[in-house]
Each structure stands twice: as C-alpha cells, then as structure tokens.
Amino acid sequence: xxxxxxxxxxxxxxxAQAIDEAKPTIVFVHGAGLDHSIFGLxxxxxxxxxxxxxxxxxxxxxxxxxxxxxxVQEMADWVMRLLDAAKLQTAAVVGHSMGxxxxxxxxxxHPGRVGRIALLGTTYPMKVSDAFLQAAKENRQDAYDMETIxxxxxQAALGANxxxxxxxxxxxxxxxxxxxxxxxxxxxxxxxTYAGGEAAAAAVRCPVLLxxxxxxxxxxxxxxxxxARTLPNARLVQLEASGHSLMTEAPDATLDTLxxxxxx
Amino acid sequence: MAGPxxxxxxxxALHAGQSPDPATGSRAVPVYQTTSYVxxxxxxxxxxxxxxxxxxxxxxxxxxxxxxxxxxxAALEGGVGAIATASGQAALHLAVATLMDAGSHIVASNSLYxxxxxxxxxxxxxxxxxxxxxxxxxxxxxxxxxRPNTRLLFAETLxxxxxEVLDVPAVAEVAHAAGLPLLVDATFTTPYLMKPxxxxxxxxxxxxxxxxxxxxxxxxxxxxxxxxxxWEKSGKFPQLxxxxxxxxxxxxxxxxxxxxxxxxxxxxxxxxxxxCMAPMxxxxxxxxxxxxxxxxxxxxxxxxxxxxxxxxxxxxxxxxYPELPEHPGHALAKKLLPRGCGAVLTVDIKGGREAGKxxxxxxxxxxxxxxxxxxxxxxxxxxSTTHYRMxxxxxxxxxxxxxxxxxxxxxxxxxxxVEDLGRALSASQKSxxxx
Numbered sequence: 001x002x003x004x005x006x007x008x009x010x011x012x013x014x015x016a017q018a019i020d021e022a023k024p025t026i027v028f029v030h031g032a033g034l035d036h037s038i039f040g041l042x043x044x045x046x047x048x049x050x051x052x053x054x055x056x057x058x059x060x061x062x063x064x065x066x067x068x069x070x071x072v073q074e075m076a077d078w079v080m081r082l083l084d085a086a087k088l089q090t091a092a093v094v095g096h097s098m099g100x101x102x103x104x105x106x107x108x109x110h111p112g113r114v115g116r117i118a119l120l121g122t123t124y125p126m127k128v129s130d131a132f133l134q135a136a137k138e139n140r141q142d143a144y145d146m147e148t149i150x151x152x153x154x155q156a157a158l159g160a161n162x163x164x165x166x167x168x169x170x171x172x173x174x175x176x177x178x179x180x181x182x183x184x185x186x187x188x189x190x191x192x193t194y195a196g197g198e199a200a201a202a203a204v205r206c207p208v209l210l211x212x213x214x215x216x217x218x219x220x221x222x223x224x225x226x227x228a229r230t231l232p233n234a235r236l237v238q239l240e241a242s243g244h245s246l247m248t249e250a251p252d253a254t255l256d257t258l259x260x261x262x263x264x
Numbered sequence: 265m266a267g268p269x270x271x272x273x274x275x276x277a278l279h280a281g282q283s284p285d286p287a288t289g290s291r292a293v294p295v296y297q298t299t300s301y302v303x304x305x306x307x308x309x310x311x312x313x314x315x316x317x318x319x320x321x322x323x324x325x326x327x328x329x330x331x332x333x334x335x336x337x338a339a340l341e342g343g344v345g346a347i348a349t350a351s352g353q354a355a356l357h358l359a360v361a362t363l364m365d366a367g368s369h370i371v372a373s374n375s376l377y378x379x380x381x382x383x384x385x386x387x388x389x390x391x392x393x394x395x396x397x398x399x400x401x402x403x404x405x406x407x408x409x410x411r412p413n414t415r416l417l418f419a420e421t422l423x424x425x426x427x428e429v430l431d432v433p434a435v436a437e438v439a440h441a442a443g444l445p446l447l448v449d450a451t452f453t454t455p456y457l458m459k460p461x462x463x464x465x466x467x468x469x470x471x472x473x474x475x476x477x478x479x480x481x482x483x484x485x486x487x488x489x490x491x492x493x494x495w496e497k498s499g500k501f502p503q504l505x506x507x508x509x510x511x512x513x514x515x516x517x518x519x520x521x522x523x524x525x526x527x528x529x530x531x532x533x534x535x536x537x538x539x540c541m542a543p544m545x546x547x548x549x550x551x552x553x554x555x556x557x558x559x560x561x562x563x564x565x566x567x568x569x570x571x572x573x574x575x576x577x578x579x580x581x582x583x584x585y586p587e588l589p590e591h592p593g594h595a596l597a598k599k600l601l602p603r604g605c606g607a608v609l610t611v612d613i614k615g616g617r618e619a620g621k622x623x624x625x626x627x628x629x630x631x632x633x634x635x636x637x638x639x640x641x642x643x644x645x646x647x648s649t650t651h652y653r654m655x656x657x658x659x660x661x662x663x664x665x666x667x668x669x670x671x672x673x674x675x676x677x678x679x680x681x682v683e684d685l686g687r688a689l690s691a692s693q694k695s696x697x698x699x
Contacts, residue, residue, distance in 0.1 A: 016513055037521035044519075045316035062521065063496070131267070142267045149268035157271050158339075160283040162318040164326035165334035165530065166345035166523065167280075169270070174344045174491030174522040251318045 002063075003085040005078065011063035012036065012082065013055040015047020025088050026262070027079060027106075028055040031097030031121070032187030033147055033176050035062030038096065041163075041251045042258060051262075054091070056082060060183045068186040072098070072194040076105035080113060094118040094258065096247065097219065098191050101126060107208075108200045118209040118261055120254065121244045123219040124197030124227045128188045136185035143184055148172040153215035153243030162251055171248070201230040208234040209261040211254060213242030235261070273340065273456070274557045281335030295547045296328040314512070315531075325534050329543035333550050337476075337486045340455040340553075341468065344491030345526045347534065348484060348546055352451060352471025353379050354539035355485030359447055359467055361537060362529040363503060364415040366392025371409040371416070373400035373430070374661050375423030377471075378651040380449065381658070384418075399661070401592060403434035410442050415500060417444055421460060422452040422586070425610045425646050425670045426663030429586050429593030429600060436464025443498040451475070451637070452606045456560040463600065466493040467525070474637025475607075478552035478559055482545045487529065491522035504528060559639065559675060564604030566681060567673040573682045574611055579619075579689040584663070585609040607673040608636050610646075612665055619692040620645055620667040626691035629676060629684040641674035641681055 001014045013036040026046050028039040036043070036055035043055035058075060060066030069075045079102060083091055090113050095103030100122035107114045135143035148169050149157065156168045176184065210228045212221040221238055228236040237257045242250035271279070285294050301320045303309035311317040320326050334346040349355040360370070360383075372384050374397035384395040398405035400419045410417075417439040419430045432448065439446040445466035450458065454475045460468045470476055472484040495504040495517050504524045507513035511531055517524040534540050552559075567585070574583045586597035586605040597605050613619045624632050630643040634650060644650060646664050654664075673681065 013518060016507065016515065016518075035521060037519075037523070040520055040523075041316055041318060044314070045311060048314055048316060063518075135267070145270070146267050149270070155283060158276070158279040158283070159281040159332075159335045161281075161331075161335055164318070164320060164328075164331040165338070165347055165526065167335050167338035167343065170338050170342060170344040170491060171522055173342075177492055178494065178522070255317065 003082060005081050005085050008059065008065040010059060010065065010082065011057045012086070013043055013053070015044050015053055017047050017052070019052050019086055019088065021088065023050060023052045025052040025054065025083075025091040027083070027091045027093045028053065029075070029079060029093060029095040029099030029102045030056075030058065030061065031099050032191060033061075033179055033184040034096070035175065037062070037175070038245070038247055039094070042094075042247055042255050045255055045259075046262075052088065054082065054086060060180055060186075066180060066183070068183050069190070070186055071190050072101045072105050073109070073196065075102045075190070076109050079106055080110050083113065089113060090115055092116045092118070092262065094120065095122075096120040097122065097244065098126070098187055101191065101194050101197070104200045104204065105196065107206050108203045111205060114206060116207040116209075116261070117204075118211065118258060120211045120246050121213060121216060121219050121224075122210060122227065123223040124201070126191040126194060126219065128192040133185065133188055133192060136188050139181040139185070144173060144176040147176060147184065150217045151244045153213065153217065153241075153249060155215070156243060156245070156249060161248070163248065168245065168248055197227070198230070201227070204231060204233070206233065209257070210234055210236045211246055211257050212236070212238045213244060213246050213249065214238050214240050215243045218244040276336065276339045277556050278554050280339035281332040293329060293332050293547060293550055295543050297543055298327075299323050323543065324538055324540045325530060327543050327546070330541050330546040333541070333546040333553075334486065336550065336553060337455075337470070337488055341488045342459060342461045342490070343488040344522050346486050346488040347526060347529055348472070348486045348541040350485065350539040350541055351483050352449070352469060352473060352485035353383065355469035355487040356380055356383060356449070358487055358529050358533045358537065358539065359469060360388065360393065360416065362525060362533050363445075363501060364393055365503070367413055368393050369411050369414045370395040370418055371406050371414055372397055373419035373423060373428070374398060374658070375400055375426050375428045375663065376420060377424045377449070378646070378654060381651075382653055400428050400430055400435075403431050403438050406435055407438045407442070410444070414442070414444060416447055418447045418449075420449040420452065421458055422606055422608070424452065425608070425651075425668065427584055427586050427591070427593070427605070427609065428663075429596040429605075431596055432460055432463035432465055432600065436466070439466075440464070443500055445493045452608055453601065454556060454560060456556055457601055457603050457606060461490040461492070466490050472549045473635070475560065475563070476553055476556065477549040478556065478637065478639055480635060480638035480640065482548040484541050484545050484549050489525045493525075495524055561603070562675050563607035563673060566675065566678045567604075567607045567609060569678040570671065570673050570681055570685060571609060573685055577686070577689050579614055579693045581612040581614045581667070583609060583611055609671050609673070611669050611671060613667045613669060613689070613692050615667065615692060617647075617666040620669050622694070623669060623688045623692035626688035627684055628687075629680055630671065636670070636672035638672065639675045641676055642672040644670050646670050
C-alpha cells in the first residue's frame with residue numbers, strides 16, 4: 001500500500017489487507033540495504049492473523065522514494081510519520097539489524113505509541129568495519145558481497161534454503177542490485193555512527209524481545225546477548241541454526257518466537 | 265582487508281542446496297519419494313497453504329529432493345532460485361505461460377531446437393501467443409521485430425543445430441531498452457561454459473536431460489530466474505504486478521520482490537499445468553551435476569580432436585563449430601565462451617542425404633539417437649528427425665542441409681572416436697562413388 005510521507009510516495013506491505021483501526025498493528029523495519037520482502041513470511045502471517053501489518057520500505061529502499069535517511073533517530077521519527085499517514089496511533093515494532101536500532105529508538109522517542117518491540121539480529125554498538133564502509137561508499141561490488149556473505153550463516157553459502165527452490169545468496173545479491181548508489185553506505189553509516197544504544201537501553205520501558213542467530217557473522221550472538229543484559233523487560237531467544245538473516249534462514253522458528261511474544 | 269569469498273563452482277556443483285540430512289545424517293541427497301507431507305496441526309496446514317510458512321505441501325508444487333536440484337542450479341547460475349520441470353520443453357512453456365496471456369508476442373531466434381520451434385511457431389499460436397522468428401546473428405533483428413504486445417525475447421546460447429553464438433549482452437541490451445526480459449536456453453553451454461546472467465540475460469532454462477544429467481537416464485528441465493528484471497518498472501507484466509484473483513488477489517511483485525516470477529511460476533504454473541519433476545529424476549540429475557565441472561572440459565577436449573579430424577577430411581563439405589575461424593560466431597565465441605564451445609557440432613557430408621545416411625549407419629561407437637549431452641557419443645540427422653516438422657525454407661534459415669549430421673561428442677577415448685568417424689566418412693564416400 002502506498003502512503004505519502006514528507007511529500008514523497010512510500011510503500012508498506014499490508015498483506016493485501018485494508019487497514020483496520022480496531023486491530024493491533026505491527027510495523028516491520030528492515031535492515032541495511034534490504035526492503036519489506038525480507039519479512040515476507042512473517043508479515044504475511046500476522047496480516048492474516050488479526051493484525052494490521054506495515055512491512056515498510058524505508059526511503060530509497062524497495063518501492064519507497066528516496067533519498068535515504070541518514071540516522072537511526074531520523075528513521076524512527078519517520079516510522080511514526082508513516083503511522084500518521086496510515087491513521088494509526090499505536091503499534092508494536094519488529095526491527096531487523098539496522099531496523100532493530102530503529103525499533104529501539106521508536107520505543108524510547110515515542111513511548112506512548114509503541115507498545116512492544118522485537119529486535120532481530122541485533123547488537124549495540126553496531127560498528128561496521130572500515131573496509132565494508134569504504135567499499136559501500138565507493139559503491140563497489142565487494143560491499144554487496146560482504147553484505148551477502150556476512151549477512152548469512154556460513155552454511156548458507158552452500159544453501160539448503162527452507163524456502164524450496166530459492167538460493168539465499170542470489171536473493172540477497174539481486175535485492176542489493178536494485179539499490180540506488182549510496183544507499184547501502186548511508187544505511188551502514190547510520191548503524192556505525194549510532195551512539196544512542198546505552199541511553200535507549202536505560203530509557204526503554206516496554207517489553208522487548210531479542211532474537212539472535214547463533215551463527216550470525218554480522219552481529220554475533222555473543223555481542224547481542226551482552227546488549228540484551230542491558231535492557232530491562234527483555235526476553236532473549238537464540239536460534240541455533242541461523243545466521244544474521246533470521247527471517248529467511250530460520251523462518252518458522254523466527255515466526256514462532258514472534259507469535260509467542262505477541263500472545264504473551 | 266580481504267573480503268569474504270564465495271564457494272567455487274566445483275564446490276557448489278557438489279554441495280549447493282543440501283545439508284547432510286538432519287534426520288539420518290545421509291551425506292547423499294535423499295530421495296524423498298513422497299507425494300505429500302504431514303502437517304503439524306490445522307493451523308500449520310493453513311499457514312503453509314497461505315504462504316505464511318516455508319515448507320512442502322504436495323510434490324507437484326515442491327519436493328525436498330527436487331528443491332536441492334533447484335537451489336543447486338540457482339547457485340551455479342547465480343540466480344535467485346529455480347524451478348525444476350518435467351522436461352526442458354516444460355521449462356520453456358512454464359516461462360511463457362507465467363509471463364503472458366493470449367494476445368502477447370515473442371521475438372525468438374530462428375535457430376532453435378525443433379521442439380521449441382514447434383511450441384512457439386504452432387502450438388502457442390493456437391492459444392493466441394504469436395512469435396516472430398529472426399536470425400539471431402544480428403541483435404538488431406530482435407529490435408526490429410519488437411511490437412507493442414511483445415513480452416519476451418528468446419534464443420539459445422548456442423543455436424541448434426547451427427551453433428550460432430548468441431551475443432547475449434547485445435540482445436539483452438535490446439530487450440532491456442524495450443522494457444522486456446531476455447530468456448535463453450542454455451542447454452548446450454551449461455553454467456560451466458557460460459553464465460548468461462553475468463552477460464545480461466534475465467531468465468534461462470536447461471534441458472537437464474542433456475549435459476546436466478549427462479548420462480542419458482532422465483528427462484527433466486530447470487528454469488532459473490536472475491531476479492534482476494524489474495517487473496514493476498517495466499510496466500508490461502500485470503501477471504506479476506497486479507492483484508491476481510487466482511491467488512487471493514496476490515500481487516506477486518509486491519509480495520516477494522525479486523522472487524515474483526518464480527513465485528507465480530510455482531504457485532500457478534506448477535499448480536495448474538503440473539509439469540513437475542519427479543524426485544528420482546532430480547536425484548539422477550544431481551548425480552550428473554556433481555561431475556559437471558569434470559565432464560565438460562573432457563567433452564570440449566574430445567570435441568576439439570573430432571573437429572580437427574573432420575575439418576581436414578576430404579569427405580566433409582563443412583564443419584560447423586564456433587571454435588573454427590570460419591564460423592560466423594568465432595570472434596564472439598572467443599569472448600563469451602573462453603572455456604570452449606561445447607560438445608555439439610554439425611557436419612555436412614559430401615554426397616547429400618544418402619551419404620549422410622551411410623555415414624551414420626557405419627558408425628560403431630557413436631549411437632544414432634535423438635539426444636545430445638550424453639557421456640556417450642551420439643549422432644543424428646536433423647532434417648529427418650529433430651527438425652522434421654520444419655519446412656525446407658525454415659531448415660535453410662536454421663542452417664540445416666539435407667546432408668547435415670549433428671554430433672554430440674562424449675567422453676570415450678578420443679582416439680576411438682576419431683577412428684570411428686574416419687571409418688564412417690570413408691564408408692559415406694563409397695556410397696557416393698558407387699552411384
């Protein structure tokens with residue numbers, strides 16, 4: 001469904017359902033260089049099980065017009081303006097990777113509108129290596145390769161995708177291939193420079209779920225678990241068979257964890 | 265700091281798409297010889313049907329053994345995914361049926377496998393899908409034939425049987441300038457010799473019966489999507505970008521982005537047309553793929569020795585193989601096919617149809633049959649077999665003469681192949697002399 005935010009046309013997947021103000025809403029926020037389709041299975045489930053879903057494309061991603069937003073805080077405020085455009089007052093926010101930082105900031109900056117947050121593939125600080133940043137800054141192919149390879153567990157290199165017939169690396173590279181130059185760098189830089197994690201952890205009051213992949217090469221589970229200990233009201237779930245791309249590497253376990261969180 | 269590396273082709277050929285079986289530890293790909301899969305509960309069943317969970321429901325739509333083949337081919341080709349089909353022809357039909365309706369139009373090379381020519385030139389016409397055939401050697405020919413209702417450009421990477429080398433980058437540029445995808449039949453080249461997606465093609469398919477399976481034991485096809493074509497931006501494919509009442513008003517592109525084509529092809533094409541691959545077939549083709557990187561160099565090496573013999577034999581009027589300097593695609597082949605031009609070639613035997621017949625019948629190692637890409641060497645006379653439904657004019661346009669013989673060079677001892685061919689060439693000319 002298309003919305004107008006800040007005068008620009010932007011997109012959020014709603015599972016082809018009309019927005020119903022009487023239903024609870026879940027917003028899905030993707031990570032660096034990704035788009036709404038990374039949450040395909042999970043967002044569709046909730047869209048058909050009693051929720052409004054807004055699996056959004058951040059500006060300059062997927063179907064949303066650019067330019068990209070340069071900081072995590074700007075993205076969080078933008079998510080609220082998208083809720084305004086959808087005429088929705090409150091929502092839960094599920095964020096992956098960069099999107100998890102956005103979800104955290106949503107909860108802290110807009111506590112009256114965000115009832116709970118789920119942080120997938122997360123850690124803080126979310127530092128990005130100089131080599132990765134530089135490659136992205138120069139729009140080099142190896143930036144997309146790093147995003148693809150480190151964005152999955154080592155096993156994903158050889159496949160065995162739970163989604164029959166699909167190759168995770170190929171999907172990642174094709175998705176990244178559609179990004180405008182500079183967008184991946186903007187996203188990675190937003191992660192790298194985000195410095196609000198400690199303050200946000202101290203300020204967040206709503207229930208928090210963290211879902212980490214034990215084989216994560218981008219945001220290692222050990223670091224994510226350490227961050228979880230700084231968050232009050234946080235529940236930590238670690239999935240054995242997944243890397244950073246939990247929604248595609250372990251789609252059912254990720255969905256089951258989210259279902260349980262939203263039922264509790 | 266060096267970046268991370270992708271697994272090499274040889275590793276992917278052996279491993280991609282499979283983890284050791286979690287239930288049994290089986291290292292080989294298990295053959296899941298089952299039609300259907302037990303649901304955990306009613307909600308799980310409903311979620312699988314509504315595409316809220318990944319998994320298998322019914323083996324016409326997907327099967328764990330077939331999925332290994334699909335993912336392995338996607339990895340080898342650099343695509344987002346693949347769908348294995350009952351045959352190469354089923355893969356071509358699935359691509360066309362997913363992308364277009366009655367009233368649509370295709371621009372295709374006129375140098376195609378006879379079965380593809382039949383499908384496009386006759387059968388699809390009955391369903392309102394027209395095809396204009398063009399000589400593939402000049403990319404401009406494709407552009408000139410594009411109409412407002414054109415929805416696909418289609419050609420073989422190496423034409424059959426003339427072995428025209430498709431200028432994939434140039435034809436892809438023509439297609440993309442018109443907002444259209446390029447589909448190639450990559451059967452003769454395999455991902456070992458050419459990566460069409462790296463050259464600009466958007467979709468490809470193989471007759472997996474041929475070099476992928478490699479041993480002449482199973483019929484199958486596989487359709488692979490690069491995921492690079494932007495259906496939304498093109499604006500010509502409501503099949504993928506508008507709500508579809510046949511699947512809960514799903515907008516496939518909105519739903520899945522780069523997976524849109526394969527999503528509709530699987531969820532509609534396999535569901536409704538049903539030309540799926542059997543799990544045992546997938547297993548057999550996977551066995552072939554595991555040695556593709558070993559077999560293809562030997563196929564090419566043997567073919568070069570055969571070509572050398574034929575090109576210097578007085579009984580031969582012409583040898584058609586792109587590595588020969590006189591082949592019109594020679595320069596392009598050096599650029600696009602640096603690992604070799606495959607193992608199929610054609611030969612015009614002096615003396616026409618009768619000499620060709622005598623040649624085939626004198627062969628002892630080469631088997632006379634309708635196939636290519638077997639580990640065993642094969643031979644056929646296209647004008648009376650694979651291309652027999654084509655008119656003389658169409659045959660001439662496709663570079664097929666009355667005495668043209670097609671060879672598929674196998675993995676036998678090259679000396680035995682050369683000896684066999686030399687003897688048969690002599691026999692062919694005795695028949696000419698007797699007349």
